Amino acid sequence: MISDRITSNLRRTFRESLLPKIGMVLLVSIVLMAVFAPLLATHDPTRTGYYDEGGNAYPPIGTEYTTQIAVDGEIQEVEVTADSAHVLGTNNVGQDVYSRFVYGARISLLVGFSATLMAMLVGVPIGLIAGYYGGRVDDALMRVADTMLAFPALVLALALIGVFGESPVYVPDPIVSLGLADGMPESIPIPGTVTIVAALVIWVWFARVARGEALSLRNEEYVKAAKSFGTTDRDVLIGHVLPNSVTPIIVLATIQVAVIILLEASLAYLGFSGTTLSWGYEIERGQDILRTRPWVSTLPGIGIVLTVIAVNLLGDWFRDALDPNLDEGQRGA
Amino acid sequence: MSIAKFLVRRTLQAVFVVWGVVTIMFGLRAVSPGDPATLMLGEGATAETIARVRAQEGLDEPIYVQYLDYVQGLLIGDFGYSWRSNREVEAMVIERIPATLELAIAATVVALVIAIPLGVVSATRRNEPADYGATLFSLLGISTPNFWLGLMLILLFGVWLGIFPTGRRPVGLVEAIWTLVAFGSAGDLLTWLQHITLPALTLGTYFTALITRLTRSGMVDELGKPYVTATRAKGLPAVLVRYKHVLRNTMIPILTVLGLQMGTLMGGAVITETVFNWPGLGLRLIDALDARDWPLMQGIIVFIAVAFVTINVFVDALYSSLDPRVNDE
Numbered sequence: 001m002i003s004d005r006i007t008s009n010l011r012r013t014f015r016e017s018l019l020p021k022i023g024m025v026l027l028v029s030i031v032l033m034a035v036f037a038p039l040l041a042t043h044d045p046t047r048t049g050y051y052d053e054g055g056n057a058y059p060p061i062g063t064e065y066t067t068q069i070a071v072d073g074e075i076q077e078v079e080v081t082a083d084s085a086h087v088l089g090t091n092n093v094g095q096d097v098y099s100r101f102v103y104g105a106r107i108s109l110l111v112g113f114s115a116t117l118m119a120m121l122v123g124v125p126i127g128l129i130a131g132y133y134g135g136r137v138d139d140a141l142m143r144v145a146d147t148m149l150a151f152p153a154l155v156l157a158l159a160l161i162g163v164f165g166e167s168p169v170y171v172p173d174p175i176v177s178l179g180l181a182d183g184m185p186e187s188i189p190i191p192g193t194v195t196i197v198a199a200l201v202i203w204v205w206f207a208r209v210a211r212g213e214a215l216s217l218r219n220e221e222y223v224k225a226a227k228s229f230g231t232t233d234r235d236v237l238i239g240h241v242l243p244n245s246v247t248p249i250i251v252l253a254t255i256q257v258a259v260i261i262l263l264e265a266s267l268a269y270l271g272f273s274g275t276t277l278s279w280g281y282e283i284e285r286g287q288d289i290l291r292t293r294p295w296v297s298t299l300p301g302i303g304i305v306l307t308v309i310a311v312n313l314l315g316d317w318f319r320d321a322l323d324p325n326l327d328e329g330q331r332g333a
Numbered sequence: 334m335s336i337a338k339f340l341v342r343r344t345l346q347a348v349f350v351v352w353g354v355v356t357i358m359f360g361l362r363a364v365s366p367g368d369p370a371t372l373m374l375g376e377g378a379t380a381e382t383i384a385r386v387r388a389q390e391g392l393d394e395p396i397y398v399q400y401l402d403y404v405q406g407l408l409i410g411d412f413g414y415s416w417r418s419n420r421e422v423e424a425m426v427i428e429r430i431p432a433t434l435e436l437a438i439a440a441t442v443v444a445l446v447i448a449i450p451l452g453v454v455s456a457t458r459r460n461e462p463a464d465y466g467a468t469l470f471s472l473l474g475i476s477t478p479n480f481w482l483g484l485m486l487i488l489l490f491g492v493w494l495g496i497f498p499t500g501r502r503p504v505g506l507v508e509a510i511w512t513l514v515a516f517g518s519a520g521d522l523l524t525w526l527q528h529i530t531l532p533a534l535t536l537g538t539y540f541t542a543l544i545t546r547l548t549r550s551g552m553v554d555e556l557g558k559p560y561v562t563a564t565r566a567k568g569l570p571a572v573l574v575r576y577k578h579v580l581r582n583t584m585i586p587i588l589t590v591l592g593l594q595m596g597t598l599m600g601g602a603v604i605t606e607t608v609f610n611w612p613g614l615g616l617r618l619i620d621a622l623d624a625r626d627w628p629l630m631q632g633i634i635v636f637i638a639v640a641f642v643t644i645n646v647f648v649d650a651l652y653s654s655l656d657p658r659v660n661d662e
Contacts, residue, residue, distance in 0.1 A: 147354060159634060308477075
């Protein structure tokens with residue numbers, strides 16, 4: 001499975017270069033932020049109506065801005081310095097920008113990792129079987145793969161969501177149900193269709209890589225030897241072919257997590273996500289007020305960029321340490 | 334295998350892929366909720382009108398008859414009528430092609446012009462400041478969602494600096510060139526250039542980053558090969574070796590990836606067009622989706638699939654002329 005050589009390679013490249021360390025620190029921080037979101041958030045991220053006296057959204061603390069305040073019964077434009085309970089201000093419907101930023105990490109990570117896992121569970125067995133047996137099964141798979149790849153991932157996702165709706169799945173928040181964070185939402189909506197669609201869009205890449213591995217491994221001496229002892233195909237696949245294909249699949253999975261996080265953000269931006277607690281959705285919401293309240297769109301974008309950078313840095317680390325032959329061509333979707 | 338035979342085989346595969354896309358789209362439409370006649374006529378339509386439209390559109394036929402009708406129509410270039418506007422889908426697709434094509438080409442030009450020199454510099458000056466800069470740039474480029482990048486460019490260049498317009502396409506490239514040739518006025522061309530700059534940068538950044546990475550890693554591999562040492566020992570100047578031999582060999586895998594990434598480019602175009610209100614196919618696709626206008630949606634997606642596989646057949650042909658070994662398979 002994961003040999004000593006691989007672990008020592010991983011350890012060595014981690015020690016020797018700075019980038020994997022940065023990626024690791026970033027990703028761990030973002031995961032912690034997502035897990036403990038109810039404790040870190042200062043306000044309920046879904047609660048609206050946090051406005052200043054003039055009925056305007058708060059800018060980030062310390063910003064000087066103009067608002068209307070009633071002085072002696074008369075509305076006046078005044079220059080004030082923002083000083084509210086909202087560290088990073090509020091958005092156009094008066095929600096706390098910082099709290100929504102913290103919660104947004106949950107959607108990105110959950111969709112990114114669960115869709116990739118699903119795609120792996122579907123794609124790897126299909127690819128292994130196709131590559132191992134070859135012939136018609138293999139031909140059929142490759143044609144299906146070509147067809148899937150002829151759809152731009154985003155377009156395919158949009159078409160599927162058009163058919164199946166958005167179906168958000170409400171997952172109870174463990175921290176809130178333990179009573180650790182009062183006043184925070186009791187459950188968060190995971191975009192159900194988006195997750196499944198994302199998996200549907202990328203499983204082909206896993207099938208292709210697994211197929212390639214199985215194709216080259218089936219002629220290896222040890223596989224032939226195992227078969228000559230009477231080992232069944234199923235046991236050869238699970239016992240020999242799968243463990244030897246793990247490395248490229250892990251590298252591919254890391255790249256795909258980054259791809260999916262970007263895909264989810266794009267779908268949410270276009271309004272097809274099914275949850276409003278997503279960084280992509282928040283960017284869209286800030287678009288109309290970009291000129292007057294640029295912070296609303298800016299912050300969630302930084303969240304996406306940092307998360308994807310973290311995943312990409314770890315992906316580069318895996319690739320350099322595990323499989324120098326895997327190339328950028330698999331940055332699919 | 335000769336090039337001709339290779340191309341015939343690839344073309345047949347391409348036809349199969351397009352058929353697959355057509356069939357999947359038809360299947361999706363068949364299982365999608367909502368009665369087409371009601372979608373076409375709106376909620377207020379009477380049962381009679383709905384029944385008449387159903388009969389007219391062949392919606393009462395068995396599903397396989399509808400499928401055969403649809404495929405037959407596509408073969409003679411009849412994509413059906415938009416449910417929303419009742420116009421011919423093929424006309425609605427064709428009129429939007431120039432805008433998207435301009436955007437895609439501009440983005441590819443941006444990507445190639447920046448990425449290849451950057452990748453070469455990065456590979457030949459490994460572990461120097463220039464290499465770190467290029468690596469950081471490409472990491473940022475592949476990690477930034479393009480709609481957000483677009484908004485940030487609008488904020489920076491449109492709102493704060495006021496250098497570029499932030500949306501729309503008041504004039505097409507062909508008309509702009511026509512005014513230049515016929516009337517000697519470059520004004521339209523300038524307007525076009527101003528309007529396409531931010532969208533092209535938005536769409537092109539991901540590719541710039543990707544190609545920079547590919548060029549760098551490809552060059553690093555190639556530079557370590559014995560023939561490089563041999564040609565250098567023979568006395569050929571480093572620059573000549575680098576650009577004539579090494580870069581050429583590096584371009585082969587880059588081309589393949591570029592072909593495969595056309596799908597990403599189309600997806601990116603959908604987003605970019607939405608951000609900048611750029612009237613291309615992508616924006617029309619989003620409108621069609623919002624309105625559940627299936628014939629239009631299908632038409633656009635089938636068109637994209639045809640474009641994608643055609644480009645890839647061309648890429649394969651180019652590939653086989655760059656690398657003769659491909660034909661020996």
